[in-house]
Amino acid sequence: xxxxxxxTSQVATDKVSARPAKSWGWDVWQRFVRQKAPLGAGVVFxxxxxxxxxxPVIAPHDPVQQFRKEGLSALGEPLAPNTQFWLGxxxxxxxxxxxxxxxxxxxxxxxxxxxxxxxxxxxxxGGIAGFVGGKIDFFLMRxxxxxxxxxxxxxxxxxxxxxxxxxxxxxTVISLFSWTAPARVFRSQILAVKHLDFVLAAxxxxxxxxxxxxxxVLPHVLPLVIVYLALTVPNTIFAEASLxxxxxxxPQPTPSWGSMIQDGFAYYRAAPWIALFPGTIIALTVVSIxxxxxxxxxxMDPMRKK
Amino acid sequence: MLGNxxxxxxxxxxxxxxxxTLLTFLLVFAGPTDPARALVGEKATGVSIEHVRQQYxxxxxxxxxxxxxxxxxxxxDLGDSYYFRKPVIEALLGRLPAxxxxxxxxxxxxxxxxxxxxxxxxxxxxxxxxRATMVIGLVSISLPTFFVGLLLxxxxxxxxxxxxxxxxGTLRHxxxxxxxxxxxxxxxxxxxxxxxxxxxxxxDYVRTAYAKGLNTRVVAVRHMVRNALLPVVTIxxxxxxxxxxxxxxxxxxxxxxxxxMQTLQAATHLDVPLIMGSVLLGAVMIGLANLxxxxxxxxxxxxxxxx
Numbered sequence: 058x059x060x061x062x063x064x065t066s067q068v069a070t071d072k073v074s075a076r077p078a079k080s081w082g083w084d085v086w087q088r089f090v091r092q093k094a095p096l097g098a099g100v101v102f103x104x105x106x107x108x109x110x111x112x113p114v115i116a117p118h119d120p121v122q123q124f125r126k127e128g129l130s131a132l133g134e135p136l137a138p139n140t141q142f143w144l145g146x147x148x149x150x151x152x153x154x155x156x157x158x159x160x161x162x163x164x165x166x167x168x169x170x171x172x173x174x175x176x177x178x179x180x181x182x183g184g185i186a187g188f189v190g191g192k193i194d195f196f197l198m199r200x201x202x203x204x205x206x207x208x209x210x211x212x213x214x215x216x217x218x219x220x221x222x223x224x225x226x227x228x229t230v231i232s233l234f235s236w237t238a239p240a241r242v243f244r245s246q247i248l249a250v251k252h253l254d255f256v257l258a259a260x261x262x263x264x265x266x267x268x269x270x271x272x273x274v275l276p277h278v279l280p281l282v283i284v285y286l287a288l289t290v291p292n293t294i295f296a297e298a299s300l301x302x303x304x305x306x307x308p309q310p311t312p313s314w315g316s317m318i319q320d321g322f323a324y325y326r327a328a329p330w331i332a333l334f335p336g337t338i339i340a341l342t343v344v345s346i347x348x349x350x351x352x353x354x355x356x357m358d359p360m361r362k363k
Numbered sequence: 364m365l366g367n368x369x370x371x372x373x374x375x376x377x378x379x380x381x382x383x384t385l386l387t388f389l390l391v392f393a394g395p396t397d398p399a400r401a402l403v404g405e406k407a408t409g410v411s412i413e414h415v416r417q418q419y420x421x422x423x424x425x426x427x428x429x430x431x432x433x434x435x436x437x438x439x440d441l442g443d444s445y446y447f448r449k450p451v452i453e454a455l456l457g458r459l460p461a462x463x464x465x466x467x468x469x470x471x472x473x474x475x476x477x478x479x480x481x482x483x484x485x486x487x488x489x490x491x492x493x494r495a496t497m498v499i500g501l502v503s504i505s506l507p508t509f510f511v512g513l514l515l516x517x518x519x520x521x522x523x524x525x526x527x528x529x530x531x532g533t534l535r536h537x538x539x540x541x542x543x544x545x546x547x548x549x550x551x552x553x554x555x556x557x558x559x560x561x562x563x564x565x566x567d568y569v570r571t572a573y574a575k576g577l578n579t580r581v582v583a584v585r586h587m588v589r590n591a592l593l594p595v596v597t598i599x600x601x602x603x604x605x606x607x608x609x610x611x612x613x614x615x616x617x618x619x620x621x622x623x624m625q626t627l628q629a630a631t632h633l634d635v636p637l638i639m640g641s642v643l644l645g646a647v648m649i650g651l652a653n654l655x656x657x658x659x660x661x662x663x664x665x666x667x668x669x670x
Contacts, residue, residue, distance in 0.1 A: 199382075206646060206649050208646060208648075210607065211607075212387060212642055214611075215635070218631055291505070299612055302507070302509050315507070318513065321513075325516065325517055329517055332510070336506065336513070339510065340506050
């Protein structure tokens with residue numbers, strides 16, 4: 058019989074029905090899979106990611122190849138969905154299905170990368186502001202206020218043109234203006250944690266500031282970081298799609314969902330499906346990420362008010 | 364009290380505008396692109412670039428350029444547009460009415476959609492209308508503005524021929540661009556308002572209101588809506604910048620001759636002074652919108668006093 062000593066008395070542990078030890082991750086996972094809609098959304102998003110990754114394997118045609126003969130009607134108009142081109146062709150006779158798959162790589166890739174960078178900047182700024190406080194906090198937060206009260210899209214347009222549109226330029230410029238909302242949230246979470254007793258205890262034990270920040274404060278912000286990673290992606294996907302739609306995203310002929318809608322805009326009367334497919338796929342992606350984000354939030358913070 | 368508040372608000376707006384110019388200036392001139400080269404085009408020779416650089420003062424150190432710009436700015440001179448070859452202020456004021464009309468129309472229709480829907484769905488929670496609104500709302504906020512515009516264009520302008528495909532002039536021109544932004548915008552506020560209303564339903568003051576014998580309608584309108592609207596109004600203020608983004612996109616879909624279209628042209632031609640002007644004008648618009656938001660807030664919540 059195993060026993061543990063509690064003070065002077067001995068307690069038999071095998072008579073106490075303790076909750077089996079579970080890691081935090083496992084707990085979150087269990088709360089997450091109990092929610093139907095977010096789980097479904099997670100599956101949908103996973104499939105979309107997989108399609109993007111496997112685009113070279115799945116795509117029946119080269120996404121930039123122009124099928125001037127078999128891809129266009131006798132009048133030179135785009136083709137409706139058929140057996141050779143599953144979702145039809147665009148105005149230049151390019152296969153829409155293949156473009157949609159390759160476009161997923163650009164749109165999802167830029168959306169995910171830009172929001173990852175934005176959340177990282179947000180964590181850095183919000184973390185420093187919240188943890189250090191004082192004048193630095195005041196200055197950084199006024200910078201956040203300033204950017205939030207600016208018509209940032211106007212500046213994004215100019216910067217993208219100045220730096221010549223390309224994948225990294227689009228990612229950089231979008232993330233440069235997307236970190237403010239996460240920074241505010243991370244800062245307030247750090248402010249809420251940094252006066253708790255365990256931080257004081259660590260301080261009393263002589264732990265250096267950077268150790269207190271990294272080991273004791275930061276872990277309490279990580280759930281929020283994951284949630285905001287998900288909640289920022291729709292915005293960055295919209296930003297990329299908007300730039301591409303205006304012709305200022307990743308340059309043609311590389312497909313992106315936004316530029317595909319622009320391609321379809323020219324043919325919206327004769328061939329409405331050209332814009333309809335990328336538009337629907339953007340909606341599907343954003344809906345699933347939104348549901349995924351709220352589901353993660355519920356799973357990570359069960360005490361939060363619904 | 365109110366005068367005091369307005370003064371502080373004005374001061375903050377001025378500080379913001381100052382920050383906006385500084386930040387934009389740094390971002391624009393820290394970039395690797397040479398505005399002088401953009402001005403004369405790719406094919407220009409070294410001599411003509413040098414000439415243009417001197418003419419526009421682009422050969423001066425950055426801080427001198429900034430001070431010159433600010434010096435002109437306080438006298439109401441925003442410089443000349445490189446692309447349109449006229450004063451920036453003229454270019455902006457020429458396009459402002461169209462954009463202001465569109466913006467007001469969007470906010471009006473968006474509230475007209477969002478507020479009643481948010482109230483009714485919360486009061487009839489679980490009804491068919493509630494569930495339909497939630498699903499349609501979720502989908503409409505997940506669609507890019509320009510795609511909503513394109514869908515409306517296809518259905519109501521091309522197929523049904525109820526409205527013109529684009530342009531500016533009559534009330535009928537205004538309908539589709541307005542709806543393209545107002546539907547997702549309204550849906551978003553309906554969802555927010557509904558969740559705040561559901562929170563208010565279980566609040567103590569609502570129980571008290573019922574207990575003193577008020578009927579559902581009075582409780583809903585006088586007590587619940589008033590409280591539930593507060594966070595929504597705050598978020599409306601925060602969303603102003605993204606509303607401007609939506610307007611740029613919808614203007615280019617419906618060829619609406621506003622600030623957005625002009626800014627897009629300015630950006631593609633690297634017309635730095637005009638972009639600076641547009642950014643400033645946008646910041647003023649956001650500042651004004653936030654002023655209105657604050658006033659509405661204090662009107663909704665008598666506990667808050669401006670001052």
